[in-house]
Amino acid sequence: MTAASLRLALVGAPNTGKTSLFNRLTGSTQKVANYPGVTVERKSGGFVTPEGRSVTVLDLPGTYSLRGRSPDEEITRDIVLGRFDGEAVPDLVLCVADATNLRLTLRLVLELKRVGRPMMLVLNMIDIAKRRGVTIDLDRMSQELGLPIVTAVAVRKGGVDELLKRTDEFLARSHEAAASEWTTPTIADLKAAQREADRIIAAAVTLPAKPDTLTSRIDSVVLHPVWGLLVLAVILFVMFQAVFSWAQPAMELLSDSFSALGQLIHGVLPESWSLLQSFLQNGVISGVGSVIVFLPQIIIIFLFILLLEDFGYMARAAFLMDRIMGGAGLHGRAFIPLLSSFACAIPGIMATRVIDNPRDRLTTILIAPLMTCSARIPVYTLIISAFVPATTVWGFVNLQGLVMFGLYAAGITSALTVSAIAKFFLWRDHAPAPFMLELPDYKVPRLRSIALGVFTRAKMFLYRAGTTILSMMVLIWFLASFPQAPAGADGPAINYSFAAMIGHALEPLLRPIGFNWQIAVALIPGMAAREVAVAALGTVYSIEGGKEAADAIGQVLAQKWTLATALSLLVWYIFAPQCASTLAVIRRETGGAKWMVVTFVYMLALAYVASFLTFNLAQALGLH
Amino acid sequence: MTGDPNSTQDNLQDIRLGRADRGFVGKIIRLDALVTGSSLSPQELEQRLVEMGFVEGARVEILHEGTIRRDPIAVRVDNITIALRRSEAMSVIVERL
Ligand SMILES: Nc1nc2c(ncn2[C@@H]2O[C@H](COP(=O)(O)OP(=O)(O)OP(=O)(O)O)[C@@H](O)[C@H]2O)c(=O)[nH]1
Ligand SMILES: [Mg+2]
Numbered sequence: 001m002t003a004a005s006l007r008l009a010l011v012g013a014p015n016t017g018k019t020s021l022f023n024r025l026t027g028s029t030q031k032v033a034n035y036p037g038v039t040v041e042r043k044s045g046g047f048v049t050p051e052g053r054s055v056t057v058l059d060l061p062g063t064y065s066l067r068g069r070s071p072d073e074e075i076t077r078d079i080v081l082g083r084f085d086g087e088a089v090p091d092l093v094l095c096v097a098d099a100t101n102l103r104l105t106l107r108l109v110l111e112l113k114r115v116g117r118p119m120m121l122v123l124n125m126i127d128i129a130k131r132r133g134v135t136i137d138l139d140r141m142s143q144e145l146g147l148p149i150v151t152a153v154a155v156r157k158g159g160v161d162e163l164l165k166r167t168d169e170f171l172a173r174s175h176e177a178a179a180s181e182w183t184t185p186t187i188a189d190l191k192a193a194q195r196e197a198d199r200i201i202a203a204a205v206t207l208p209a210k211p212d213t214l215t216s217r218i219d220s221v222v223l224h225p226v227w228g229l230l231v232l233a234v235i236l237f238v239m240f241q242a243v244f245s246w247a248q249p250a251m252e253l254l255s256d257s258f259s260a261l262g263q264l265i266h267g268v269l270p271e272s273w274s275l276l277q278s279f280l281q282n283g284v285i286s287g288v289g290s291v292i293v294f295l296p297q298i299i300i301i302f303l304f305i306l307l308l309e310d311f312g313y314m315a316r317a318a319f320l321m322d323r324i325m326g327g328a329g330l331h332g333r334a335f336i337p338l339l340s341s342f343a344c345a346i347p348g349i350m351a352t353r354v355i356d357n358p359r360d361r362l363t364t365i366l367i368a369p370l371m372t373c374s375a376r377i378p379v380y381t382l383i384i385s386a387f388v389p390a391t392t393v394w395g396f397v398n399l400q401g402l403v404m405f406g407l408y409a410a411g412i413t414s415a416l417t418v419s420a421i422a423k424f425f426l427w428r429d430h431a432p433a434p435f436m437l438e439l440p441d442y443k444v445p446r447l448r449s450i451a452l453g454v455f456t457r458a459k460m461f462l463y464r465a466g467t468t469i470l471s472m473m474v475l476i477w478f479l480a481s482f483p484q485a486p487a488g489a490d491g492p493a494i495n496y497s498f499a500a501m502i503g504h505a506l507e508p509l510l511r512p513i514g515f516n517w518q519i520a521v522a523l524i525p526g527m528a529a530r531e532v533a534v535a536a537l538g539t540v541y542s543i544e545g546g547k548e549a550a551d552a553i554g555q556v557l558a559q560k561w562t563l564a565t566a567l568s569l570l571v572w573y574i575f576a577p578q579c580a581s582t583l584a585v586i587r588r589e590t591g592g593a594k595w596m597v598v599t600f601v602y603m604l605a606l607a608y609v610a611s612f613l614t615f616n617l618a619q620a621l622g623l624h
Numbered sequence: 625m626t627g628d629p630n631s632t633q634d635n636l637q638d639i640r641l642g643r644a645d646r647g648f649v650g651k652i653i654r655l656d657a658l659v660t661g662s663s664l665s666p667q668e669l670e671q672r673l674v675e676m677g678f679v680e681g682a683r684v685e686i687l688h689e690g691t692i693r694r695d696p697i698a699v700r701v702d703n704i705t706i707a708l709r710r711s712e713a714m715s716v717i718v719e720r721l
Contacts, residue, residue: 100703104677194679195679229691332709435709
């Protein structure tokens with residue numbers, strides 16, 4: 001950033017398209033979705049205007065007022081008021097409004113005017129307004145507000161051309177920032193501002209004679225007391241079935257390609273290079289490959305979540321779940337963070353910033369890691385496909401998909417239970433926090449942004465496979481291969497390795513829950529990321545078992561483990577805090593190590609107890 | 625703004641939005657955050673309601689109700705839809721249109 005670079009800040013009510021504008025201006029791919037409260041952090045980016053000015057632009061969390069009632073809204077307030085550490089006041093505030101829904105933003109505009117910064121109003125989503133027949137008298141509105149106004153379509157190429165032009169014009173002139181008159185608005189101020197905003201809207205905006213009723217027609221089913229819940233259940237059910245059935249062909253293709261690749265390497269390298277051969281085949285291909293195989297499933301789960309988010313369903317799901325979650329002591333707004341945690345707990349925990357009450361926010365953070373994140377999918381899938389037959393039950397349900405659904409349900413149930421217990425013991429006197437959420441109009445999901453979103457996640461997954469997982473695999477391969485077996489020793493060479501020593505040392509701890517030393521070895525690197533455990537098992541068993549094992553880790557497991565062990569490991573993965581990055585985020589978001597330790601300990605304890613019960617019960621039932 | 629809920633200012637035809645049924649269409653007469661079961665202070669609750677567009681004169685319509693005890697409700701406030709619980713909606717005094 002040069003000293004000459006001008007600073008823009010995007011401010012506005014939630015869900016008005018600030019991040020879409022930011023992405024369009026800077027070419028970034030920050031998260032965009034159709035519900036309020038997507039952005040919870042300040043994001044900075046740069047671009048050059050058509051006239052060659054270099055500009056730094058800040059994307060900020062949406063807010064209805066500068067009052068800052070939750071952590072995300074405080075960021076916006078502090079930036080606008082110039083109170084944010086290490087960030088100068090913006091030279092130009094771009095106030096972004098949804099042209100179809102001006103009431104709340106215009107009130108915010110009136111509040112922002114009092115801050116005295118140079119400002120421009122961007123009427124975004126003008127495409128939707130036009131399609132619905134809403135006409136806006138821009139000159140009149142600009143005159144009433146005393147602000148320059150431009151229209152924009154953030155999601156369309158060229159949709160910000162006028163904005164760029166006007167920004168250039170604006171920046172060409174010099175602007176004196178007025179002194180800030182802003183004080184926290186009182187209720188009377190807010191009401192007066194709202195009346196003024198309504199007056200301006202009445203003067204400048206003409207609504208069509210026939211309002212758009214699509215959203216309310218969809219909602220009459222989706223928010224119906226009975227059908228609504230049914231729709232939600234069906235959506236979740238189809239999602240988990242799809243993760244299993246649709247991904248299958250692609251996964252088989254990938255896993256066949258990897259074993260072919262392994263064979264190829266085996267064939268190409270001379271026999272005397274057996275160490276390199278083993279490294280590539282067992283360490284890299286069996287290890288990393290066994291994780292990459294799950295890419296199709298990751299893509300499907302993200303596809304579903306992104307579609308729901310873009311369509312506008314998430315806020316509806318929060319509405320449907322509010323009372324049910326309230327019964328477990330959770331805030332209605334906890335639903336979206338928890339549903340995002342199906343993808344990954346880290347963005348889920350970040351998303352809790354929209355919850356204003358600190359206790360509600362903390363409870364949500366504590367249980368978010370119990371939601372079944374996508375990193376568990378490889379572990380679950382591996383074990384399920386090895387131990388559960390792919391039969392069809394009740395005529396149409398894939399049994400493996402059903403077990404998967406059960407694991408998700410177990411995650412959700414345990415999260416709700418933990419929350420209820422936490423509420424009971426920690427903050428019994430705490431009355432339920434209010435739930436107020438804007439339900440946005442439905443939007444047709446945009447193919448490009450969905451594709452981009454899926455692509456970004458897939459890339460992240462592969463990147464992790466190439467970095468974290470690969471480096472862990474190198475380590476595991478090394479530990480599992482050295483020291484090498486003495487000449488003439490019997491049994492697999494791995495029995496003499498460091499890995500075996502570590503595994504055997506841990507085994508007594510884990511034997512009560514049915515884990516053998518190979519699992520013990522896999523659990524440690526599995527702390528880096530859950531799916532590493534799959535890769536580690538792949539490497540350990542393929543070094544132990546040789547070529548055949550490398551091809552079919554699932555079959556090897558089916559031979560070597562009892563069903564009781566498999567079930568116990570599945571249950572372990574529902575609860576165990578096997579993810580260092582999640583713990584780090586909890587530490588950051590709660591501002592200290594205390595709650596991170598609490599999370600780690602309670603999850604570990606739950607995992608151990610639940611696995612112990614599962615293993616012993618399964619054994620008692622004779623499941624071998 | 626009224627203080628005591630039993631004050632004579634309460635007209636008989638006053639309806640609290642939190643008690644209205646689905647399909648109700650009305651206009652906001654005033655806010656009275658003192659008598660609700662909300663965990664927020666009356667001041668804070670009123671402020672939030674105003675921030676979401678619940679101000680005197682706004683047209684409200686109850687579009688949808690939740691499954692359990694018909695809670696929460698989705699309310700059309702002028703031209704936006706807000707989901708909130710009945711306990712908070714109790715503070716919104718409306719008249720039927
Ligand atoms: N049709 C249309 N859709 C838009 C436009 N701008 C944004 N959207 C959609 O509006 C929704 C909200 O966009 P975001 O960019 O996430 O909004 P935001 O203001 O950053 O929201 P928060 O971060 O929650 O405050 C997304 O579904 C976008 O695809 C536009 O100009 N036209
Ligand atoms: Mg945003």
